[in-house]
Amino acid sequence: MKRAAHALFVLILGLLCVAVPATGAAAASGSPASAATTGRTADLPPTLKVGTEGVYPPFSYHGGPGNGLTGYDIDVMNAIGKHLGVKVEYVETPFDSMFAALEAGRFDVVANQITFNEERNARYDLSDPYVETTGVLVVRKGEKNITKLADLKGKRAAENITSNWAEVAKGAGATIVGVDDMSLAIDNLEQGRVDALVNDKLAIRNYLRTKPDAGIKVVAETNDVSKSVLAAKKGSGYLPQLNKAIADLRADGTLDKIYAKYFGAAVTTPSTWQIMRDNAWPMARAALTKTIPLTVISFAVGMVIALAIGLMRMSSHPVVAGIARLYISFIRGTPLLVQLFLIFYALPQLGVKINPFLAAVIAFSLNVGGYAAEIVRSSVESLPRGQWEAASTVGMGYAATLRRVILPQAARTAVPPLSNTLISLVKDTSLAATILVVELFRRAQIAAAPSFEFLALYGMAALYYWVICLVLSFAQSRTETRLNRFVAA
Amino acid sequence: MSTQTDTTGGTPAAADHLVEVQHLAKSFGDHEVITDISFTVDPGTVTCVIGPSGSGKTTLLRSLNALEVPDRGVVRIGGTTVDFAGINPGPRGRLPKPQRAELMALRRHSGMVFQAHHLFPHKTALENVIEGPVVVQGESPADATARARELLDKVGLAEHVDKYPFQLSGGQQQRVGIARALAIRPDLVLFDEPTSALDPELVGDVLGVMKTLASEGWTMVVVTHELRFAQQVADQVLFIDGGVIVEQGPPQDVIANPQHPRTRTFLTRLLEPI
Numbered sequence: 001m002k003r004a005a006h007a008l009f010v011l012i013l014g015l016l017c018v019a020v021p022a023t024g025a026a027a028a029s030g031s032p033a034s035a036a037t038t039g040r041t042a043d044l045p046p047t048l049k050v051g052t053e054g055v056y057p058p059f060s061y062h063g064g065p066g067n068g069l070t071g072y073d074i075d076v077m078n079a080i081g082k083h084l085g086v087k088v089e090y091v092e093t094p095f096d097s098m099f100a101a102l103e104a105g106r107f108d109v110v111a112n113q114i115t116f117n118e119e120r121n122a123r124y125d126l127s128d129p130y131v132e133t134t135g136v137l138v139v140r141k142g143e144k145n146i147t148k149l150a151d152l153k154g155k156r157a158a159e160n161i162t163s164n165w166a167e168v169a170k171g172a173g174a175t176i177v178g179v180d181d182m183s184l185a186i187d188n189l190e191q192g193r194v195d196a197l198v199n200d201k202l203a204i205r206n207y208l209r210t211k212p213d214a215g216i217k218v219v220a221e222t223n224d225v226s227k228s229v230l231a232a233k234k235g236s237g238y239l240p241q242l243n244k245a246i247a248d249l250r251a252d253g254t255l256d257k258i259y260a261k262y263f264g265a266a267v268t269t270p271s272t273w274q275i276m277r278d279n280a281w282p283m284a285r286a287a288l289t290k291t292i293p294l295t296v297i298s299f300a301v302g303m304v305i306a307l308a309i310g311l312m313r314m315s316s317h318p319v320v321a322g323i324a325r326l327y328i329s330f331i332r333g334t335p336l337l338v339q340l341f342l343i344f345y346a347l348p349q350l351g352v353k354i355n356p357f358l359a360a361v362i363a364f365s366l367n368v369g370g371y372a373a374e375i376v377r378s379s380v381e382s383l384p385r386g387q388w389e390a391a392s393t394v395g396m397g398y399a400a401t402l403r404r405v406i407l408p409q410a411a412r413t414a415v416p417p418l419s420n421t422l423i424s425l426v427k428d429t430s431l432a433a434t435i436l437v438v439e440l441f442r443r444a445q446i447a448a449a450p451s452f453e454f455l456a457l458y459g460m461a462a463l464y465y466w467v468i469c470l471v472l473s474f475a476q477s478r479t480e481t482r483l484n485r486f487v488a489a
Numbered sequence: 490m491s492t493q494t495d496t497t498g499g500t501p502a503a504a505d506h507l508v509e510v511q512h513l514a515k516s517f518g519d520h521e522v523i524t525d526i527s528f529t530v531d532p533g534t535v536t537c538v539i540g541p542s543g544s545g546k547t548t549l550l551r552s553l554n555a556l557e558v559p560d561r562g563v564v565r566i567g568g569t570t571v572d573f574a575g576i577n578p579g580p581r582g583r584l585p586k587p588q589r590a591e592l593m594a595l596r597r598h599s600g601m602v603f604q605a606h607h608l609f610p611h612k613t614a615l616e617n618v619i620e621g622p623v624v625v626q627g628e629s630p631a632d633a634t635a636r637a638r639e640l641l642d643k644v645g646l647a648e649h650v651d652k653y654p655f656q657l658s659g660g661q662q663q664r665v666g667i668a669r670a671l672a673i674r675p676d677l678v679l680f681d682e683p684t685s686a687l688d689p690e691l692v693g694d695v696l697g698v699m700k701t702l703a704s705e706g707w708t709m710v711v712v713t714h715e716l717r718f719a720q721q722v723a724d725q726v727l728f729i730d731g732g733v734i735v736e737q738g739p740p741q742d743v744i745a746n747p748q749h750p751r752t753r754t755f756l757t758r759l760l761e762p763i
Contacts, residue, residue, distance in 0.1 A: 316583040386607035389556050393601035394621030394673055397593070404624055408611050486611045486653045 042237025047087040049107035050077055054092035055181045055449030058206040058262045059113045062446045067282060072202075072262040073228075076130050077111040079254050080245040092446075093436055094180060095160050097345070099124070102233060104348035106436070109238065110231040113200060115164035124234055127242045129227035130255060135168055136201045137220040140189060146196050148220045155195040158185035165198040168222055172198075181445075182207070183452050190215045198222065202263055211452055272456050279447040279457060283440055287464050290357070290439035294429045295468075298361050299422055302368025309369055310376030311402075324373065331370025337431055339363045344435040360432040364425060371421055379414040380406055412483040419476040423469050430465075440464055507532040507676060507708050508553070513562030513573075514732075515548055522548045523559065524732035530677070530725075533706045537719035537740070540729035541755055546712045549729065550681050553710065554599045555592035558584075566598040567676050600670030604682040606662045608654040614641060614665045615650040621673040633672070640668040644698045660691030664698055671702075678702070680711040716759060720744050728752045 052060040052073060060071040069090055081088035091107040098110055102124070116126055139146045146155065153173030159166035161178040170176055177194050179185045185197045186207060204218060230246075232238045249255050270278070312324035331339070344359040354362070383406060391401040433442035444461035448454050508530035515523040522545040530536050538546045551557040552573075553564060559573040576588045584592070608617050618637035622628040628636075641650050644664035646657075654662050663683055670678055680699065684692040696718050703709060703722045713719060719726055719740050726743040728736040728751075736749045747753045 384607070386603060386605060387609070390601075390603065390607035390609070392556070392596065393554060393599075394669065395593075395597055395625035396621075400624055404620065405609055409609075412611075487655060 041240050044084060044086045044238055044241055045108060047089050048081060048109060049089050049091055051091050051093045051098055051101055051107040051110045052077075052112045053095050053098070053181065054090075054446055055183070056095070056112065056203065057183075057210075057450040059200075059203065060111070061450040063450050067278065067447075072131070072258060073111045073113060075258045075261070076249070076255065077109075077230075079249055079258065080242065083245045083248060084241055091436060092438065092442075094434060096162050096178075096180070097434065099162065099231075100345045101436070102231065104345050105233075105353060106348075108232060108236070109242070113203075113228045114231045116227040116229045117164055117167070120231065125232040125236045125239050127230040127232075127239055128246050129229050130246050130250075131202075131228045131259065132225050133201050133228065134225055135165055135198050135222035136204050136218045137196060137198055137222070138186075138189065138204055138216050139196045139219055140192070141215045141217050143195070143217075143219075146219060149198075149222060152196055152198075156193075158188040158194040158197045159199075160185075164226060165200070168224075169196070169198045181449060183449050183454075186214070186216060186452075187454060200226070205263065207452070210450075270451070272453055275447065275451045275453050276456050276460060279443070280460065283443045283447070283457075283460060283464060286438060286443035287440040287468065290432075290437060291426070291429050291465075292468065294357070294360055294364065294432060294437070294439065295422070295426050298364035298429075299368055299425055301361065301365035302372060302425075303418075305365060305369025306372030306376050309373035310380065313373060313377050314380065328370050328373055331367055332374075336363070336367050336428055337434065339367055340431055340435050356432070356436040359435055360429070360437050364429065364432075367428075368421060368425060372418060375414050375417045375421070376410070379410040379412075379417075382413055383409055412480075412487070415476065415479055415483060419472065419479075423472055426468050426472065427465055506530065507567060508710070509563075509565040510553070511563040513549065513552060513559050513564070515545075515552060515557060515559040521732055523552070526562075526729070526732070526734055528727060528734065528737065530708060530710060532676075532708050534724035535703045535709045535711065535722050536725050536727065537723040538710065538712045538727045538729060539714065539716070539719060539744075539755075540727075540735075544729045545732045546727075546729045547681055550679050550710060550712050553677075553679055554596045554601055556596075556601070558592070564595065566595060569594050569598060571595045597673075598675060599677040599679050600673055600675035602663070602666050602670050602678065602680045602683050604686050606654075606659075606666040606686075608662055608665055608669070610654050613651050613653055614646060614657070614668075617654070617665055618668045618672045621669065626673065637668065637672055640671055641665070643701070644668050645694065658691060659687045660694045663687065663691075663695050667695075667698055667702075671707075677708045677710065680709065680713070682712050682714070684713070684715060714759065716744055716756070728755070730755070 052069070054060055054062060054069055056071070057063070058071055059073040060069070062068065063070055069092070074090070077088055091101070093101045093106070095112065098112060101107065102110055113131075114120070114126070116129060120126060137146070137149055137152070145151060149168075149172045152169060155174050156177050157166075157169040157174040158177045158179045159169055160181065161176060166176050174196065177188065179188060182199055182203055185194075185199065188194045189197050201218075201221065208214060208216075208218075230242055232242075246255075309324045309327055312320050313328065315321045315324070340360065340363045343354070343363045344356065347354070387405055387409065388401060391405045396404065429439055430441035432439050433445065438446070441461055444457045448457040451457070506529040510529070511527045513523055513526045514521070526545075526549060528536075538549065540546045548557050552559045552562075553566070555571070558576060558578055560577075561574050563570060563572045565571075571591055571594075576584065576591065578584050609620065612620065615634065615637050618640060619628075619630065619633040622633040622636070623630050638647070638650060641647060644667055646661060646664055646668070649657060649661060654665065657665065667678075667683075683699070684695050687695065692715070696715060699709070699711070699718070700722055711719075711723075723740045725737060726740045727734050728743055728747070728749070730751050736743050736747060736752045742748075743752065744756065747756060
């Protein structure tokens with residue numbers, strides 16, 4: 001599932017990348033390429049929105065007091081904000097959506113160990129580097145055949161597909177297996193699903209400190225120094241201020257201090273039980289405040305859409321029925337993930353920007369509407385014609401017949417398939433994680449990233465989903481019993 | 490029980506008939522079900538329509554309340570006249586709104602009892618009966634309930650008012666259907682083979698109720714195979730075959746002493762099936 005979702009991710013990003021340069025070029029057409037370097041100067045907004053992954057320790061992750069967002073990049077960004085006198089607000093985004101979200105205007109700057117390269121520099125405003133590191137080649141303990149980058153030829157390497165490290169591994173001849181974050185890459189390596197990975201030396205060092213008995217080892221460093229930079233939209237005008245702040249913080253020793261904090265002393269790791277205890281409530285809260293409201297609101301709105309579309313579908317008016325048919329066909333013929341991305345990442349390019357939760361509600365409602373419309377239609381059509389006739393002989397019109405006679409009976413046949421839709425929806429809300437909604441699954445991801453406790457945390461997430469679905473199944477059987485009261489056993 | 494008296498404000502010449510049907514015709518695709526049928530029904534009388542299956546008698550009955558839309562012909566019930574020549578559903582069976590309103594107006598004059606009762610299964614007997622008066626006619630639930638209890642009592646179901654249709658026998662279900670048809674105070678009650686789907690021992694109850702209604706002066710048009718009922722109760726009998734009225738008149742003529750050979754053949758088959 002994860003893998004399939006990932007493939008979709010790539011597809012969408014591909015589509016977005018086709019669209020992005022086009023609009024970018026149009027915007028920049030007045031001022032030539034020099035805009036990037038000299039460019040205009042613009043003040044940073046009073047509240048600077050910063051995109052970051054939140055699952056990439058020790059640079060950007062959840063830990064420390066209150067399980068808040070922390071890490072090297074976060075501390076650097078906070079220091080920059082303080083230095084420049086602006087408030088910094090973080091928007092947590094999966095890495096592979098980071099640039100799409102930047103383009104969509106979800107935030108102003110990316111602080112997430114973005115490695116400088118020329119391609120990126122051509123498309124985005126990149127700051128001066130705030131930390132320099134090299135890449136390391138990592139393999140399983142006991143691996144004999146891969147000792148240098150050149151040995152990657154024909155091997156499989158796990159990487160974030162849009163990251164610089166993927167480019168390095170690909171350049172060495174490796175086949176890239178796309179993963180969402182570094183900890184998953186390591187996981188895949190340890191389990192033998194890939195042969196190697198290339199990643200940031202500091203990140204790997206941090207991992208090995210956290211998990212000294214991990215089944216992996218560093219065998220080589222990459223030649224090139226990788227420079228981590230902040231990224232903004234082309235022509236943002238933020239670079240002069242950001243660069244000055246970085247220079248000042250380097251000069252006054254702040255950057256060194258932050259470096260020592262994350263890469264100096266040893267760390268103590270909490271036990272699995274401790275991590276589960278620490279995250280039990282945050283995950284439950286995510287379920288209560290995001291997953292469940294998302295499900296309930298989307299289902300309610302979706303049912304209204306379904307009723308309208310279902311009735312339109314049965315209309316004898318060809319245009320009305322045609323519209324409904326087209327709608328259902330589109331919803332059923334396109335992946336939910338694509339629908340989510342269209343609303344969240346693609347609509348902003350048309351000037352429509354909506355917040356993540358609302359975008360998720362809209363996407364899920366439209367989706368439920370399409371699927372449930374067919375349920376409405378089939379359950380209405382399953383009723384005998386005589387019911388319509390009988391209603392009309394006592395004088396009822398279309399609306400009264402529907403409301404008083406048809407829908408109450410259709411509800412009975414519709415409840416089992418609609419319950420399926422609802423239960424699927426509960427689980428599908430986890431896709432909202434990809435559009436920045438910190439719901440149950442995303443909360444588990446965030447907790448798992450710095451601790452590498454995948455089994456415990458994803459297991460707990462699964463349990464939470466299961467409990468929600470058990471409650472719904474119980475409600476379903478109650479409803480069925482109620483609706484079956486007028487039918488012979 | 491007042492509704493059987495006609496409320497026509499129509500033309501004085503037509504005032505003595507409650508129902509007037511002129512040159513009705515209806516085809517389903519290439520199959521002509523009704524060729525040309527005209528007849529009248531006087532208030533307070535019972536008309537039985539008999540004929541072989543496929544003869545068009547059910548289509549004729551359903552045309553009287555526009556459940557079927559005839560191709561041609563004029564139907565007048567009380568003060569409402571519909572000329573079907575001007576009402577043509579398109580290929581998808583869709584009618585413009587004013588024409589639908591016309592059909593609704595015609596439909597309001599009659600109550601319908603179906604062969605398969607078509608009770609609302611999610612409503613109790615009482616709720617089935619008050620549905621029309623309360624939802625459509627705006628009668629207060631209290632009044633409608635009191636009247637529905639009387640009607641259900643009249644059809645012998647006083648004990649069963651709160652039962653759902655599935656808890657009732659076929660004959661009881663059909664009698665709820667009759668009460669439901671009467672509850673909307675129609676000028677005319679239409680029966681579409683009301684006993685054909687019933688077990689033989691349940692037929693008597695339903696026919697008994699219908700007899701009572703006839704004696705109370707309800708105007709009824711009944712499509713039926715029950716010759717004995719027609720003989721005892723009907724004021725006029727229409728024998729239909731091949732889409733036309735072959736023979737019509739009082740039962741002592743049409744049933745006891747049929748003139749037309751097709752009528753005779755049909756009656757013989759019905760009375761001596763083996």
